[in-house]
Amino acid sequence: MTLFTIPIITQLEDVMKHVLNWFHMTLNLPWAWAIVATTVLVRMILVPLTIRQIHSMQSLQKHAPQMKEIQKKYKGDKQKQNEELMKFYRENSINPAASCLPMLAQFPVFISLFFVLKDFEKTVALGASGLDWLGLITITQDTKVGWGPLLIVLYAASQLTSSYLMSQNMQPAQRAMLLILPIAFIPFVLNFPSGLMLYWLTTNLWTTGQGLITRRLTPKPQPPAKRSSRTPPKDAPPPEPEPDSPKAVAAKPASTTPPRVRKVKRKKGSRR
Secondary structure, eight states, rough: OOOOOHHHHHHHHHHHHHHHHHHHHSOOHHHHHHHHHHHHHHHHHHHHHHHHHHHHHHHHHHHHHHEEEEHHTTTOOOHHHHHHHHHHHHHHTOOOGGGHHHHHHHHHHHHHHHHHHHHHHHHTTOOSSOOEEETEETTBBBBBBHHHHHHHHHHHHHHHHHHHHHHTTOOOHHHHHHHHHHHHHHHHHTTBBBHHHHHHHHHHHHHHHHHHHHHHSOOOOOOOOOOOOTOOOOTTTOOOOOOTOOOOHSSSSOSSSSSOOOOOOOTTTOOO
């Protein structure tokens, strides 16, 4: 069974055809701009997952010191380290996989659009016009043709920008991987249809705008208070006042026993 005959791929392809046809026939959009409108629609649907992604990354950043302590404590035992990290995630309601949900959710859309564009002129457009985008590219041609390399440059720049903005709260290793992947993908996307790169460029621009809004609305984490040599630890009891200080005098409880009567000796021969 080939990838083309897998039922779920065929169903996704049919859904993509219907969506593109609706934007083209109902809203009279050219086919290239129908792809852009489809991308915006997909990103709007994925907003709840994106919110979960942002909350997950913020939670990871907040608990990063504790996780580093666990990694340091069980440095020599990877199995125990993973068990303790999983336990820490459960206790603090952290889901590290949530940061990848929007990207994973877009993968079926990416695959279905790829197969639709592969035979687009035969099965969808049927020789109709409107396949050009800004007079620079034809959505059914390979990205390496004509002005396609310009689209690749825009894709790489937008991918790096969006990855930088959305990885502010990630671990350094995850952030480095997200910044390297766009460059590593360039040799593979040269043979992709230009319409597919147009989809990816649009989603990157959406992610960039989303990252700018998130950075503006999200409060910055407050740095911990600086401690001096005189600052007592958090769990240490407060220091006791000196015995003769006013605080110590005020803190002494009042005596409930009556004062002792002092007996005075009288000298012999004195008058009473």
